Amino acid sequence: MHVRGRSDDPRQGCGSALPAWREPVYQRDDDEAGDSGRRCPRRRRDAVSGVPGQVEGSAVMKKQLFISVVVVAALANLAQAQEIQILPVQGNVYMLSGPGVNSAVQVGRQGIVIVDTQTAAMSDKILAALAKLDEAQRLREQVHVTETIRGILPVVPVGSGKIRYIINTDADPDHTGGNQILRRAGVTITGANVTRDISDVTTGAAIVAHEHVLDTLSGRQPPAPTAALPTETFFEGQKEVYFNNEPIQVIHVPSAHSDGDSIVFFRRSDVVATGDIFVTTRYPVIDLQEGGSIQGVLDGLNLILDIAIPAHEQEGGTLIIPAHGRICDEADVVEYRDMVTIIRDRIKNLKGKGMTLEQVKAAKPTRDYDPLYGSTTGAWTTDMFVEAVYRSVK
Numbered sequence: 001m002h003v004r005g006r007s008d009d010p011r012q013g014c015g016s017a018l019p020a021w022r023e024p025v026y027q028r029d030d031d032e033a034g035d036s037g038r039r040c041p042r043r044r045r046d047a048v049s050g051v052p053g054q055v056e057g058s059a060v061m062k063k064q065l066f067i068s069v070v071v072v073a074a075l076a077n078l079a080q081a082q083e084i085q086i087l088p089v090q091g092n093v094y095m096l097s098g099p100g101v102n103s104a105v106q107v108g109r110q111g112i113v114i115v116d117t118q119t120a121a122m123s124d125k126i127l128a129a130l131a132k133l134d135e136a137q138r139l140r141e142q143v144h145v146t147e148t149i150r151g152i153l154p155v156v157p158v159g160s161g162k163i164r165y166i167i168n169t170d171a172d173p174d175h176t177g178g179n180q181i182l183r184r185a186g187v188t189i190t191g192a193n194v195t196r197d198i199s200d201v202t203t204g205a206a207i208v209a210h211e212h213v214l215d216t217l218s219g220r221q222p223p224a225p226t227a228a229l230p231t232e233t234f235f236e237g238q239k240e241v242y243f244n245n246e247p248i249q250v251i252h253v254p255s256a257h258s259d260g261d262s263i264v265f266f267r268r269s270d271v272v273a274t275g276d277i278f279v280t281t282r283y284p285v286i287d288l289q290e291g292g293s294i295q296g297v298l299d300g301l302n303l304i305l306d307i308a309i310p311a312h313e314q315e316g317g318t319l320i321i322p323a324h325g326r327i328c329d330e331a332d333v334v335e336y337r338d339m340v341t342i343i344r345d346r347i348k349n350l351k352g353k354g355m356t357l358e359q360v361k362a363a364k365p366t367r368d369y370d371p372l373y374g375s376t377t378g379a380w381t382t383d384m385f386v387e388a389v390y391r392s393v394k
Helices: 058-081 120-149 181-186 213-219 294-305 328-354 358-365 367-373 382-392
Strands: 084-088 093-097 102-108 111-115 163-167 206-210 232-234 238-243 246-253 261-266 271-273 319-321
Touching: 058 163, 084 319, 102 120, 102 246, 102 261, 102 271, 111 120, 111 238, 120 181, 163 181, 163 238, 163 382, 206 261, 206 367, 213 232, 213 238, 232 238, 246 294, 261 294, 294 328, 294 382, 328 358, 328 367, 328 382, 358 382
Parallel strands: 111 163, 163 206, 206 232, 271 319
Antiparallel strands: 084 093, 093 102, 102 111, 238 246, 246 261, 261 271
């Protein structure tokens, strides 16, 4: 996959203007770009709240402050009581961090979008966390409701708190295991002349994924339950959804971790959920049997860097939710991309000299990065990573 304006050579800078179709919908101000050549994202005053201008009055400010305190307290209590930790990212997006994969969640008036459902065993706890997030959203809306009564703001109905969309970034069990339970807890968005609840087999939230995810889940032995399968698939390129007043892009990355990987870009919130293409806790997992490759991983990392724009001369800007690990920004992805590139080049060079796989492993091409990403035990070891790279480089 060729990504414009991006190279997997770590010596090349990470600055590249976004193509017009990837430009986030909020305004980016060129005047504050500085000497770096990168543009600094700057939201309009009404970009988050949806309220043009600023509502004056100390009473409104006091209500907002009170509700903010209540929301923070509610989320803190939930984090202590559950194995699922809720972390605000920015905009309308949160990260649910559990024992395994991270989930990205967008919460708004129309309902909930969740990226990756973790394992089936975590479903009840995820649903409890989503209920708390919806409760926090409703508390925020109290200011709007109060001011509507006073005639300041228009009436806008609050969402039901139901899951409307599930997005799978790949077909791994820790990304799709909760599909069935979470889908049944949600509802399908309907249009046209449909006015009643849908009562057939499609009842529940829509599940969005690349078609390779559907092929993998349905082709397993035993196959995944029908209710866990994607209901809206796409072939290549991307799928776009406009939800909660925010454009969401689901972008396919071919032959990366697998051949069904996608990253999810919440454009207004300026958050990217990367799936297994980017993690902070280990070397990238490359599933050769499912069409993965080291070059595809690098293409995916470079695509993330094409989308991400840092805050000028400071941490922040576009924020990144990895499949495993902490919330990151562009600089973290640059370091990870450079590490993967360097190891790829080392193994390619050793293989080009005629060295066998065992000889390459003995040469320890990952030695200087092993303290950060290496492992000798578990589901994905350093030796497994070296072998996957060795077999996928040409």
